[in-house]
Amino acid sequence: MAVTEQAITPAARQAARALAAAGQGAKNDALEAIAAAIERRAGEIIAENRLDVEGADGERPAIIDRLTLTDTRVAGLADAVRAVAALPDPIGTTIRELTLENGLHITKQRVPLGVILIVYEARPNVTVDAAALCVKAGNACVLRGSRLARHTNAVLLDVVREGIAEAGMPPDAVQALGEDRAELARFVADPHAADVVIPRGGEELKDFLLETSRIPVLAAAGGNCHVYVDASADPAKAVAIAVNAKTQRPGVCNAAETLLVHRDRETLLPELRAALEGAGVELREDEEAWATEFLDLKMGLRVVDSLDGALQHIATYGTGHSEAIVTEDAAAAERFTREVDAAAVYVNASTRFTDGGEYGMGAEIGISTNRLHARGPLGLEELTTTKYVVVGDGQVRE
Amino acid sequence: MAVTEQAITPAARQAARALAAAGQGAKNDALEAIAAAIERRAGEIIAENRLDVEGADGERPAIIDRLTLTDTRVAGLADAVRAVAALPDPIGTTIRELTLENGLHITKQRVPLGVILIVYEARPNVTVDAAALCVKAGNACVLRGSRLARHTNAVLLDVVREGIAEAGMPPDAVQALGEDRAELARFVADPHAADVVIPRGGEELKDFLLETSRIPVLAAAGGNCHVYVDASADPAKAVAIAVNAKTQRPGVCNAAETLLVHRDRETLLPELRAALEGAGVELREDEEAWATEFLDLKMGLRVVDSLDGALQHIATYGTGHSEAIVTEDAAAAERFTREVDAAAVYVNASTRFTDGGEYGMGAEIGISTNRLHARGPLGLEELTTTKYVVVGDGQVRE
Numbered sequence: 001m002a003v004t005e006q007a008i009t010p011a012a013r014q015a016a017r018a019l020a021a022a023g024q025g026a027k028n029d030a031l032e033a034i035a036a037a038i039e040r041r042a043g044e045i046i047a048e049n050r051l052d053v054e055g056a057d058g059e060r061p062a063i064i065d066r067l068t069l070t071d072t073r074v075a076g077l078a079d080a081v082r083a084v085a086a087l088p089d090p091i092g093t094t095i096r097e098l099t100l101e102n103g104l105h106i107t108k109q110r111v112p113l114g115v116i117l118i119v120y121e122a123r124p125n126v127t128v129d130a131a132a133l134c135v136k137a138g139n140a141c142v143l144r145g146s147r148l149a150r151h152t153n154a155v156l157l158d159v160v161r162e163g164i165a166e167a168g169m170p171p172d173a174v175q176a177l178g179e180d181r182a183e184l185a186r187f188v189a190d191p192h193a194a195d196v197v198i199p200r201g202g203e204e205l206k207d208f209l210l211e212t213s214r215i216p217v218l219a220a221a222g223g224n225c226h227v228y229v230d231a232s233a234d235p236a237k238a239v240a241i242a243v244n245a246k247t248q249r250p251g252v253c254n255a256a257e258t259l260l261v262h263r264d265r266e267t268l269l270p271e272l273r274a275a276l277e278g279a280g281v282e283l284r285e286d287e288e289a290w291a292t293e294f295l296d297l298k299m300g301l302r303v304v305d306s307l308d309g310a311l312q313h314i315a316t317y318g319t320g321h322s323e324a325i326v327t328e329d330a331a332a333a334e335r336f337t338r339e340v341d342a343a344a345v346y347v348n349a350s351t352r353f354t355d356g357g358e359y360g361m362g363a364e365i366g367i368s369t370n371r372l373h374a375r376g377p378l379g380l381e382e383l384t385t386t387k388y389v390v391v392g393d394g395q396v397r398e
Numbered sequence: 399m400a401v402t403e404q405a406i407t408p409a410a411r412q413a414a415r416a417l418a419a420a421g422q423g424a425k426n427d428a429l430e431a432i433a434a435a436i437e438r439r440a441g442e443i444i445a446e447n448r449l450d451v452e453g454a455d456g457e458r459p460a461i462i463d464r465l466t467l468t469d470t471r472v473a474g475l476a477d478a479v480r481a482v483a484a485l486p487d488p489i490g491t492t493i494r495e496l497t498l499e500n501g502l503h504i505t506k507q508r509v510p511l512g513v514i515l516i517v518y519e520a521r522p523n524v525t526v527d528a529a530a531l532c533v534k535a536g537n538a539c540v541l542r543g544s545r546l547a548r549h550t551n552a553v554l555l556d557v558v559r560e561g562i563a564e565a566g567m568p569p570d571a572v573q574a575l576g577e578d579r580a581e582l583a584r585f586v587a588d589p590h591a592a593d594v595v596i597p598r599g600g601e602e603l604k605d606f607l608l609e610t611s612r613i614p615v616l617a618a619a620g621g622n623c624h625v626y627v628d629a630s631a632d633p634a635k636a637v638a639i640a641v642n643a644k645t646q647r648p649g650v651c652n653a654a655e656t657l658l659v660h661r662d663r664e665t666l667l668p669e670l671r672a673a674l675e676g677a678g679v680e681l682r683e684d685e686e687a688w689a690t691e692f693l694d695l696k697m698g699l700r701v702v703d704s705l706d707g708a709l710q711h712i713a714t715y716g717t718g719h720s721e722a723i724v725t726e727d728a729a730a731a732e733r734f735t736r737e738v739d740a741a742a743v744y745v746n747a748s749t750r751f752t753d754g755g756e757y758g759m760g761a762e763i764g765i766s767t768n769r770l771h772a773r774g775p776l777g778l779e780e781l782t783t784t785k786y787v788v789v790g791d792g793q794v795r796e
Binding site for chain 2: 017020021098100104106108111113114195196216234236237240241243244245248315333335337338339341342343344345346347348349350352353354358359360371372373375376385386387388389390391392393394395396397
């Protein structure tokens with residue numbers, strides 16, 4: 001990219017204006033052109049990816065696996081873009097409508113958010129997914145990927161921009177920021193450089209943004225999630241949910257970190273322990289464990305005296321992400337869902353369901369524990385803002 | 399208040415938990431108790447207000463008028479609280495609902511936002527209005543009023559807290575921060591001290607918060623609003639709207655600051671000039687005028703070559719608040735409402751309508767030009783966030 005850092009925002013704002021004015025058809029044409037360009041240039045993408053994979057020698061196998069593109073995975077990138085094209089366009093939807101006594105007709109409509117900065121790790125699929133979601137919602141985006149994936153990201157950026165240009169839209173709708181941390185720090189120091197920053201993965205990077213960004217950050221600021229086994233819990237559900245919430249994918253933010261058990265259900269403890277330890281989980285009962293987000297096969301355990309004790313524990317240690325109660329008592333379920341303050345609250349289900357795909361949103365660009373704007377999985381609707389359109393016949397204010 | 403600054407947030411969070419758990423009836427009981435306490439203690443309120451009014455000797459008459467409470471105005475404060483009680487409760491409303499194939503039932507519900515800091519000028523009515531709106535939406539609030547109104551605010555705070563306590567709710571749902579600027583600066587330096595700051599009035603104070611606050615600020619960051627008279631504008635509507643938008647209340651953020659006229663409608667210029675100048679407006683055609691938010695009986699004027707020229711002018715100089723087109727051409731109206739990026743876009747109506755009361759929201763706590771969370775008038779709904787409630791029967795993620 002010949003584009004200098006200072007030129008990114010003005011170019012993005014101009015492209016965003018064009019995207020906001022474009023209809024659903026034009027945006028879907030751009031997405032189809034991106035998908036076709038990915039398929040057409042698959043060989044080139046894989047060749048560039050090989051350079052990154054060679055350069056990543058010595059990294060953990062999980063990182064190299066996420067970084068590596070194969071023919072199948074490149075085809076998957078194109079499929080993902082077409083899946084975004086197939087989603088309903090959130091733009092122009094009327095959220096609220098009323099006609100005043102003076103005859104003014106007011107509609108509150110969804111419009112694009114503007115310019116979105118996406119910061120992510122060495123996952124080349126995010127380059128394509130994030131660009132596709134932003135274009136679909138009429139936004140410009142600035143992508144900031146990992147140095148480990150720089151050859152792959154560069155060719156994917158070129159492919160995405162080529163597709164957008166082929167569809168007659170401004171390629172600056174998708175731009176990239178360099179991988180240098182200082183460059184990112186300078187960019188997010190300007191509150192007007194973008195309308196929002198969405199970090200995807202990378203706790204350290206997320207903390208850096210939450211600490212330093214003057215642009216609002218939409219992120220899961222923590223994932224200290226709980227499963228609370230109530231006095232009336234069904235034993236089989238309790239065991240299945242505790243094990244699933246902890247072990248199905250321990251390294252993610254919606255995995256449970258602490259198991260709370262009502263004193264009147266202590267009889268279930270041996271079975272819970274056996275199931276969790278049998279799945280490789282180390283159980284810890286100290287206060288330090290309750291405050292820790294392990295993201296690993298470790299879990300805090302605490303016996304509480306009452307539902308109130310569980311609510312107090314979650315209010316103290318929880319991070320407002322995903323919280324579950326296992327209970328057959330409707331009143332307890334009602335109090336838990338009402339009083340627990342979190343993005344997602346579960347009754348008799350695993351915390352692991354907090355995910356845009358699982359929630360029927362089609363795709364997600366991240367998860368937020370923010371209280372402002374969007375809380376929970378971030379899909380297309382969360383990449384929009386609103387506009388009041390008021391149509392009159394000469395009305396003036398008295 | 400014996401409460402120290404550092405103790406405000408923990409006390410507010412604890413009160414917010416109680417309010418979030420309270421039903422509509424309990425919150426309305428608290429509002430009725432506040433209204434009754436205002437009526438019961440009217441004499442005391444007026445006596446304290448007299449101290450402030452005496453201390454404000456030498457201030458501008460408009461400021462003294464806003465500060466002064468009379469029997470009628472105190473009765474109006476109580477009425478305003480009852481009007482808030484009569485509004486529909488936004489909390490618990492289902493925004494989205496779906497049942498997944500696996501049987502999980504998902505609802506996205508409105509829940510309270512949390513802790514809200516309201517910063518305002520010497521308007522004692524804001525103390526009561528803001529507290530009532532926050533309590534109604536289940537939020538705790540921290541009020542930071544003006545030193546000019548300190549005696550009035552102190553007694554009103556005591557009255558409001560007394561009403562809340564009488565209804566069995568925690569009085570720390572409404573607290574106050576001292577009037578010292580340094581205290582405000584310290585408070586907003588902590589991103590966790592409140593969930594959002596809403597400044598009401600006071601450009602200098604708003605700029606200070608937008609510049610320094612680490613807590614998100616919901617505000618109208620500017621009000622450089624335009625009236626664009628299109629080629630096909632109806633003359634009578636054009637004149638009435640231009641005059642109303644500029645002069646009905648020139649000092650507010652939704653007043654128009656620049657009049658744009660299509661070259662093919664230049665014939666209307668003498669009439670527009672005569673009407674505006676007849677209403678005391680000084681018209682200025684220089685570029686500096688176009689960039690200025692006068693908040694006064696001054697107005698920029700520019701003849702543009704086309705609708706595109708008007709759109710470009712508004713994109714360059716506008717602040718995304720309220721923008722109006724006067725036109726009889728449906729296609730021009732459609733392009734204007736689609737392409738102008740603002741909180742509110744008007745066709746054949748005055749920009750002055752951007753107001754929560756006018757929009758049927760019952761009451762407003764401010765206006766926002768933010769793109770995140772809430773754009774336009776801020777009513778009860780804008781004082782909420784959301785929570786996903788997911789009910790299952792033992793579902794775990796595969």
